[in-house]
Amino acid sequence: MTDMSMSSGRSRRGGTRLGWSLALLALAQLIFSLDLNIVFVALPEIGADLGFSGQTQQWVVSAYVVFAGGFLLLGGRAADLLGRRRIFVLALTVYAASSLAGGLAGTPGVIVVARAIQGIGGALLLPSTLSLINTLFEEGPRRNRALAVWGGAGASGLTVGALLGGVLTQAFGWPAVFFVNVPLAGLVAIAALAVIPRDGRRQEDRRFDLPGAMTVTGGATLLVFVLVQGPEIGWMSPAIIAVVALAVVLLAAFVVIEWRSADPLMPPRLFGNRSLVAGITVTFLYMATFGTLPYFLTVLLQTVHRFSALQTGLAFLVPSLAIATGTQLGERLATRLGTRTTLLAGFLTGAVGTLFLALGFHHSSGYPAIVPGLVISGVGQGVTWTAMWIAAAAGVAPREQGVASGMASTTLNLGNAIGLAVLIAIANAGAKGSGPALRSSIADGSRTAVYLAAAGMLLGTLIALLSPRRTATTPQAAGDDVPEPAERHTV
Secondary structure, eight states, rough: OOOHHHHHHHHHHHHHHHHHHHHHHHHHHHHHHOOOOHEEEEOOOOOHHHHHHHHTTTHHHHHHHHHHHHHHHHHHHHHHOHHHHHHHHHHHHHHHHHHHHHOOOOHHHHHHHHHHHHHHHHHHHHHHHHHHHHHHSOOTTTHHHHHHHHHHHHHHHHHHHHHHHHHHHHHHHHHHHHHHHHHHHHHHHHHHHSSSSOOOOOTTOOOOOHHHHHHHHHHHHHHHHHHHHHHEEEEEHHHHHHHHHHHHHHHHHHHHHHHHHHHSSOGGGGGGGGHHHHHHHHHHHHHHHHHHHHHHHIIIIISSOOOHHHHHHHTHHHHHHHHHHHHHHHHHHHHOOOHHHHHHHHHHHHHHHHHHHHHTTTOOOOGGGHHHHHHHHHHHHHHHHHHHHHHTTTTTOGHHHHHHHHHHHHHHHHHHHHEEEEEEEETTTTSSSTHHHHHHHHHHHHHHHHHHHOOOOOOHHHHHHOOSSSOOOOOOOTTTOOOOOOHTTTT
16 A cells, blocks of 8 residues: 555545544533523422522522533643643543432432532533634634534533423433433444544643632632522622622632743733633623523523423524524635625624514514514624634634633633623513513513614624734644644544
8 A cells, every 4th residue: 555545544434433523522512502491491499309508409500600610621631731632531521420320319408409500511621622622723724613512412412401401301300401411422422532643742841720719710610600690689788788899809819820830720811812811702702692592591481481391492403593594604705705704794694683572572572573683693693603602712722722722711701690680680671561561661671781782793793893804824833732732634
């Protein structure tokens, strides 16, 4: 066999293995997205069965959000230093174990702890998955295509979560929404050991920056706690003020530590990368705008129009298909026109669609009234989703892809928490009366919130203008972590 044919054979085998790696990473994102929505439908049954009070039941959701948001940056850095495949497999193992514990829970405390640990698993999973994509696929068309596949899987997971939550709860009871994760996460973790390339050589001179990790994790966790609990407890309550003060102290200490550290958790020089800064800013705006729409759509369908959980899940098929279509369109636009133009197109399309969507937020309007807005806004959302992750990864050295993904994921989580806190407060300000009058005021308040989300998308176009016109491929720096030599030609 000639050298050329041998090389071609290795390339085909490497390409096939890389394709399987992408399939597993996309499946992991589907699991992550599925878990965001699957518990919502089961909440009433969980509360009734385990004896939650009205005020504590929300912690089944909040525990996940708080711990996922607080540990994202730590998860990204851990992927860089300890190995992306190792952290990916560890995250899925944590997911499977905590899901099993949640399904077996017999008391409120156990299920809340299980959800908190599940949140930590999510904080390890999202940045490790992103950094694997960004290091296995070189910057340019291949990475753009991989991110589009990954993003489409995430959009599908949101729909599958809403549908599966309703079906499983109705057929098998609430524990089923936890148990379903056990075989899924377990099988992906086992397959990853066989398919995803082994982690490269570890750099002995690289340290974990434990003081930075402790301060930013503590500060971010407390900050998300405030954003989640502030509307419930009261923004001016002594407990919230005390937690805010402690969060500020910890985050300020983190900034000082990072500037002085020889090997910081989050290198300050990364903020000199315009594409990364634009990317993490866009992820914040994305979740503060696009990311809040499912909440208000759920309120409209279930509270105003009295849809069942299963009917609501089916209603989400339309926007989810539109988002999945947008992620594929975003990949093509980013490859041909660059990330800045793609972000502009995504935000503008999303703003127009969201304005149409708001027009259908009326107590006497049916589902067909919001379908045009759902389709247009969904396509814009998908385009923006793909482009913002491309921007956040551009020009970042392979050895720092994990922390860059963690930074973008952290702002994503904070954007959702802050956006929801602000828009829910505005939407609920005018809620009054009872019966049809209350449903009418809820629809009106939700419409105002959706209009504000559209305004936020227009602000996103201004942020997009600050990003580089095109993202240039940055060569791998000397000494960066690399995959095993046998795999490197496939990347």
